[in-house]
Amino acid sequence: MSAETAIATRSLSKRYRDVRAVDGLDLDVRRGEIYGFLGRNGAGKTTTIRMLLGLIRPTGGEVEVLGRRIVPGETGVFGHVGYLVETATAYPNLTVRENLDIQRRLTRAPKSAVAETIALLRLDEYADRRAGQLSLGNKQRLALARALLHSPELLVLDEPANSLDPAGIVEIRDLLRALAAERGVTVFMSSYILAEVAHLADRIGIVHEGRLLEECSRAELAARARSFTAEALTEQERADALLTMDLERYFLWRTGGGE
Amino acid sequence: MMFGTVLATEFLKLRRSKVTWGTLAAFSIAPLAIALFMWIVREPGRAAQMGLLGTKANLAGLEATWPSYLSMLTLVVGFMGMILLAFVVAYLFGREYTELTAKNMLALPVGRHWFVTAKLVVAAVWWLVLVAAVLIEAFAVGSLLDLPGFSMALAMGAIGNALLSAGMSYLLVPIVAWIATLGRGYMPPLAFALFALALGNVFGKTGWAVWFPWSIIPLMIGAVGQPQTLPVGSYVVAALTFVVGVTATIAQVRWADTAQ
Numbered sequence: 001m002s003a004e005t006a007i008a009t010r011s012l013s014k015r016y017r018d019v020r021a022v023d024g025l026d027l028d029v030r031r032g033e034i035y036g037f038l039g040r041n042g043a044g045k046t047t048t049i050r051m052l053l054g055l056i057r058p059t060g061g062e063v064e065v066l067g068r069r070i071v072p073g074e075t076g077v078f079g080h081v082g083y084l085v086e087t088a089t090a091y092p093n094l095t096v097r098e099n100l101d102i103q104r105r106l107t108r109a110p111k112s113a114v115a116e117t118i119a120l121l122r123l124d125e126y127a128d129r130r131a132g133q134l135s136l137g138n139k140q141r142l143a144l145a146r147a148l149l150h151s152p153e154l155l156v157l158d159e160p161a162n163s164l165d166p167a168g169i170v171e172i173r174d175l176l177r178a179l180a181a182e183r184g185v186t187v188f189m190s191s192y193i194l195a196e197v198a199h200l201a202d203r204i205g206i207v208h209e210g211r212l213l214e215e216c217s218r219a220e221l222a223a224r225a226r227s228f229t230a231e232a233l234t235e236q237e238r239a240d241a242l243l244t245m246d247l248e249r250y251f252l253w254r255t256g257g258g259e
Numbered sequence: 260m261m262f263g264t265v266l267a268t269e270f271l272k273l274r275r276s277k278v279t280w281g282t283l284a285a286f287s288i289a290p291l292a293i294a295l296f297m298w299i300v301r302e303p304g305r306a307a308q309m310g311l312l313g314t315k316a317n318l319a320g321l322e323a324t325w326p327s328y329l330s331m332l333t334l335v336v337g338f339m340g341m342i343l344l345a346f347v348v349a350y351l352f353g354r355e356y357t358e359l360t361a362k363n364m365l366a367l368p369v370g371r372h373w374f375v376t377a378k379l380v381v382a383a384v385w386w387l388v389l390v391a392a393v394l395i396e397a398f399a400v401g402s403l404l405d406l407p408g409f410s411m412a413l414a415m416g417a418i419g420n421a422l423l424s425a426g427m428s429y430l431l432v433p434i435v436a437w438i439a440t441l442g443r444g445y446m447p448p449l450a451f452a453l454f455a456l457a458l459g460n461v462f463g464k465t466g467w468a469v470w471f472p473w474s475i476i477p478l479m480i481g482a483v484g485q486p487q488t489l490p491v492g493s494y495v496v497a498a499l500t501f502v503v504g505v506t507a508t509i510a511q512v513r514w515a516d517t518a519q
Contacts, residue, residue, distance in 0.1 A: 078367050093277075106369050
């Protein structure tokens, strides 16, 4: 596995009794790229992410993150990794600031990182509100703030746009794009929403039933999607898809989140 | 250095937690309840007029004296402590699974064993504060009752017994911590603690009681007969229970899957 690789998996598998959640997955995520890990619910995205983070043990294969082999309990590499797994969670009795302060201490980030991350994720208004009293969208922002706080080299984000409104999605998309372009942060993000991945990712891997079906660049995927749309969709289905896009743009414009 | 940081964050997690005050409130009822019992024994007529348990208290053959008050206090600290301390540990470990924060904690540049150790230290400090608060309260309430028979030797003996049973209770709780991490929440460890307490009282009446960890405290405080002086082997069993519990909890947190 090369030094240019941020994440590498070889024949990665996870079985739960008779269910193959992940089945022989080979991934190579290059440093500095945004990799979209696209799949339907139950495709094996979250299980893969948990194995990348050493939260669960593979039943086969291996994982390397930033050049270090991952085994449960591995700690060395996680000072350079920020992550968000599935549901955004925090200590409900603590404020946003206190939750982030815990993360700061455990990742040895500088004290200034808390205020900077609060500003970055536009959580200033809620900084002294208890996490248990936040809306779902702001909980998601707090979880993203947790992931970003210690300026990691690699971000592993499981459905980062969950619970965010369209304006919030655009904002987070811009933030991730800027992190990758300006700081060289590698982003590995999973999603079941094609549009979310298509807007952001440099390369996209499509996973289904625990297997990688295909892997391509965004441009290749867009070309394949256009070709599919032209051949397989009816006139009405194409009109519906365009209407959805128009409505989203109109909504963003009306709520001030548009570009 | 890292342990100090983890310990500090574990204390931070308790800020504004209602559970800390709830345990203090629950435990501080004990001296008041014993004091009420003492008052009933001393004033059976007035207690009967008020519809309190005057008759039962008299039948128990109790005396409203400091020795009697303090022996009941030791009994309550030992017995209630086994449950309350288990509750504290179930909360400290179980909340990470119930609030789905374990996943946030386990992929950090921090050895997972530090979290287990720090939580057990927090539990020890919390427990010590509870026991100290209840002892201070008990002596204050006893003084207000103006009970006869106080001596410094008696007070020191009672404090020693309470601390000994509190310490023995602490040796048993890492098993509760392990069950909290195994069962991923509050309910399994609490169910285990209640089951162990019941089993301890049943075993307490058998010849094996001195070797069964959860019978040792009931034997020591006199919950299953007269208080007994325990053989050294009982302390060894309690210490081994502690070691097994800590090792199992660290192993569980270190190697088991965290699928949340």
